[in-house]
Amino acid sequence: MDGDDINLKEALDVAVDAARKAGRIMWSFYQYRREDAAAKATKMLKNSSDDKNNRNSGGADDGDSKEERTHGVSELLGVETKSSYSDLVTRYDKLCDETIMKTIQQYTTRVEREKHDAGFASFHFDFITEEICPDKPLTDAPTWVVDPIDGTMSFVHGACDCCVSIGLTIHRRTVLAVIYCPFISAPLAPLTSVLTPMAAPAGELYTAIRGEGAFLNGRPIRMQDDVKPKRALVNFGYPMRPCLSRAEQQQYAADPEKGKQEKHKKMIHAAAHIRRQLTKQPVQGVRSYGACALVLAMMAAGRIDLYMEPSGKIWDVCAGSLLVTEAGGVVKNLSGGEFGMEGMTTIIAAANEDLCNYGVELCNEVQYEHFWMM
Numbered sequence: 001m002d003g004d005d006i007n008l009k010e011a012l013d014v015a016v017d018a019a020r021k022a023g024r025i026m027w028s029f030y031q032y033r034r035e036d037a038a039a040k041a042t043k044m045l046k047n048s049s050d051d052k053n054n055r056n057s058g059g060a061d062d063g064d065s066k067e068e069r070t071h072g073v074s075e076l077l078g079v080e081t082k083s084s085y086s087d088l089v090t091r092y093d094k095l096c097d098e099t100i101m102k103t104i105q106q107y108t109t110r111v112e113r114e115k116h117d118a119g120f121a122s123f124h125f126d127f128i129t130e131e132i133c134p135d136k137p138l139t140d141a142p143t144w145v146v147d148p149i150d151g152t153m154s155f156v157h158g159a160c161d162c163c164v165s166i167g168l169t170i171h172r173r174t175v176l177a178v179i180y181c182p183f184i185s186a187p188l189a190p191l192t193s194v195l196t197p198m199a200a201p202a203g204e205l206y207t208a209i210r211g212e213g214a215f216l217n218g219r220p221i222r223m224q225d226d227v228k229p230k231r232a233l234v235n236f237g238y239p240m241r242p243c244l245s246r247a248e249q250q251q252y253a254a255d256p257e258k259g260k261q262e263k264h265k266k267m268i269h270a271a272a273h274i275r276r277q278l279t280k281q282p283v284q285g286v287r288s289y290g291a292c293a294l295v296l297a298m299m300a301a302g303r304i305d306l307y308m309e310p311s312g313k314i315w316d317v318c319a320g321s322l323l324v325t326e327a328g329g330v331v332k333n334l335s336g337g338e339f340g341m342e343g344m345t346t347i348i349a350a351a352n353e354d355l356c357n358y359g360v361e362l363c364n365e366v367q368y369e370h371f372w373m374m
Contacts, residue, residue, distance in 0.1 A: 023182035096148035151291025165293035167318030177319035296320025300327035334369035
């Protein structure tokens with residue numbers, strides 16, 4: 001018996017439970033936000049109807065009340081910045097992270113005790129989560145990798161392209177994946193307008209165990225293995241936050257902000273070249289969704305065919321990369337080498353090998369991966 005042998009189906013059930021709990025927290029805030037927006041709209045209509053002859057006075061009063069209510073939503077979010085103005089964290093990221101950790105740790109504590117009783121005294125689980133323990137290195141030990149809200153920027157702005165991402169690695173390879181978006185209704189799912197703030201929405205739940213395929217709400221999903229570039233929907237965005245390599249930090253030691261600005265200009269120029277090439281070929285369409293994990297999940301469902309992401313972290317790609325490969329897709333790094341999850345991660349995910357190589361060629365034309373070498 002191997003000490004790293006784990007009942008992955010049981011572990012998957014635990015991860016699904018944790019993801020749904022976090023999704024319920026996200027959903028509750030969106031419900032509050034919708035009610036707040038509806039209250040503002042109702043008041044604006046009432047003021048307009050009651051006082052048509054005094055618009056200036058009514059508008060000023062409404063502006064004051066609107067500002068007060070908006071401030072309440074902002075306070076509830078508790079938005080803070082991390083590495084840059086576009087790298088956000090909210091009170092809900094932290095609450096979801098704590099909820100996920102608590103749920104999974106109840107499971108890991110029991111499994112660790114059983115392993116120790118069976119003679120595997122050194123067996124233990126590790127955790128890498130974006131908000132609680134982001135700096136822990138990936139090892140061979142079974143490791144839970146968690147992004148409590150992937151797409152925090154979208155969450156802050158009330159958009160639906162954000163999700164919970166949970167992966168489990170063993171020997172540095174992802175063995176199970178759960179990605180849950182509570183805001184998107186799966187096809188054929190019944191729609192309802194009577195969800196209470198704390199009700200669990202159906203949403204879209206993506207799951208995978210290595211070697212057993214990928215699933216959306218329990219149904220098998222598969223990528224299109226014969227799609228060509230001219231029929232491909234591509235997800236590719238512009239880089240928002242440059243990081244200086246060690247060499248660049250030395251070069252711009254006197255003015256690191258200047259170094260970041262100059263590097264950012266070069267990154268945008270390189271990204272613009274890639275987008276121009278995508279439209280020259282042309283591909284069928286180009287999109288720019290912001291949540292890496294959710295994009296990879298949607299790829300597994302066959303909704304996106306090619307994705308190039310230069311600045312991911314392990315919690316962005318751990319679960320999603322397994323979903324893609326279990327759905328028949330391909331993952332590599334931006335230069336076409338073996339995909340890895342340690343340090344700053346670059347990824348090209350594609351429906352097939354030819355499409356992946358097409359993305360690699362585009363990135364290599366401007367040495368796109370070099371911008372993220374540390």
